[in-house]
Amino acid sequence: xxxxxxxxxxxxxxxxxxxxxxxxxxxxxxxxxxxxxxxxxxxxxxxxxxxxxxxxxxxxxxxxxxxxxxxxxxxxxxxxxxxxxxxxxxxxxxxxxxxxxxxxxxxxxxxxxxxxxxxxxxxxx
Numbered sequence: 001x002x003x004x005x006x007x008x009x010x011x012x013x014x015x016x017x018x019x020x021x022x023x024x025x026x027x028x029x030x031x032x033x034x035x036x037x038x039x040x041x042x043x044x045x046x047x048x049x050x051x052x053x054x055x056x057x058x059x060x061x062x063x064x065x066x067x068x069x070x071x072x073x074x075x076x077x078x079x080x081x082x083x084x085x086x087x088x089x090x091x092x093x094x095x096x097x098x099x100x101x102x103x104x105x106x107x108x109x110x111x112x113x114x115x116x117x118x119x120x121x122x123x124x125x
Contacts, residue, residue, distance in 0.1 A: 005020045006018060006019050006020075013109075014046055014076065014077075016049050017034070017046065017049065019050055019053050021052065022055040023059070023060035023063065024055060024056070025057060025059040027059075028062065028063045032063050035066055038070070040070065040074035041075075041076065043076065045076065045079060045109065046067065047078075047080075047110065049105075050080065050084060051082035051105070056084070056087045061090060061091070061096070064091075064096065068100060078101075080100050080102045080103070081102070081109050082103075082106070083102045
């Protein structure tokens with residue numbers, strides 16, 4: 001059984017939570033605990049980077065929902081990055097692709113957040 005590693009790092013837009021390995025019923029509880037401990041503030045972006053993910057079952061999908069709920073509770077935004085094709089397919093089938101924006105990389109998600117934040121600031125001035 002291959003495990004899962006996770007890394008949390010700050011970026012200008014907020015926080016990147018990187019997952020590598022298998023996200024399944026054995027590893028999802030730790031992902032949920034780690035997510036709950038990530039401090040978010042209003043307006044930040046939480047990026048879930050799946051570039052190293054090799055497997056994801058329904059427990060992993062539930063962890064993505066928990067991540068969205070955590071971000072929403074903090075008035076933050078969430079984005080997915082480097083979503084593997086099989087995970088993207090499941091997200092489409094269950095409709096989560098409508099509430100979890102996806103980008104090719106964490107950097108692309110962060111750059112889009114920055115562009116959007118500047119547009120909103122420019123309109124308010």
